[in-house]
Amino acid sequence: MGRACVIFDCDGVLIDSEIISARMLIEALATRGVIIDLPYVARHFLGRSYPVVMAQIRDEFGLDLPPSFEDEYRDRLLEGFRAGLKIMPDVAEVIGALAMPFCVATSSSPRRAEMSLRLVGLWDHLDGRIFTASQVAMGKPAPDLFLFAAARMGFAPADCLVIEDSLTGVAAARAAGMEVWQFTGGSHMTGLDLQEPETARADLRFASFAEFFHIAPDLKRQA
Numbered sequence: 001m002g003r004a005c006v007i008f009d010c011d012g013v014l015i016d017s018e019i020i021s022a023r024m025l026i027e028a029l030a031t032r033g034v035i036i037d038l039p040y041v042a043r044h045f046l047g048r049s050y051p052v053v054m055a056q057i058r059d060e061f062g063l064d065l066p067p068s069f070e071d072e073y074r075d076r077l078l079e080g081f082r083a084g085l086k087i088m089p090d091v092a093e094v095i096g097a098l099a100m101p102f103c104v105a106t107s108s109s110p111r112r113a114e115m116s117l118r119l120v121g122l123w124d125h126l127d128g129r130i131f132t133a134s135q136v137a138m139g140k141p142a143p144d145l146f147l148f149a150a151a152r153m154g155f156a157p158a159d160c161l162v163i164e165d166s167l168t169g170v171a172a173a174r175a176a177g178m179e180v181w182q183f184t185g186g187s188h189m190t191g192l193d194l195q196e197p198e199t200a201r202a203d204l205r206f207a208s209f210a211e212f213f214h215i216a217p218d219l220k221r222q223a
Contacts, residue, residue: 014117
């Protein structure tokens, strides 16, 4: 495989947002009588789009949440992001020094992706190269989103390197025929069991973006 384009996931990779999202969702569902915990969120929701999450809740708990629930949850999430969202350490330096094109492929809605990336100062570096699950028929773990991003960027799947945190995202990248690294440095990954099925096994794992160019110095732009 070549490495001509880097495709970043957003939540849990560029921004340390998954722990905030998980806590907000747990609190919001509790008001509707659905009691879940962080490990449940990690197993069933991490890396998946909002409609898929709602389908899981409907199937497992028999609860069909009204449209107003999404608006209420997203409003609370915005408040949580404004209060505590942080960019992942060293990721801005990596983006700024990459020797090749890059983009973002995220399960977040376009509104949430823009809002969160603006909050941490990354939006101007990525505007026009952010692809969301709303643009494809099937979200992760299907390969559609990564294949769409690669096509829009003008690269073959085999020439793309994906940076993901969730097993769902890793599985999607593998299904797309792309090299994939799993980033394990997000706050939501602390204490998680990273046992993965063969279909969601990354080519390598790394816990800090400070290691990125030590792992692959050829990806760094030469001064």
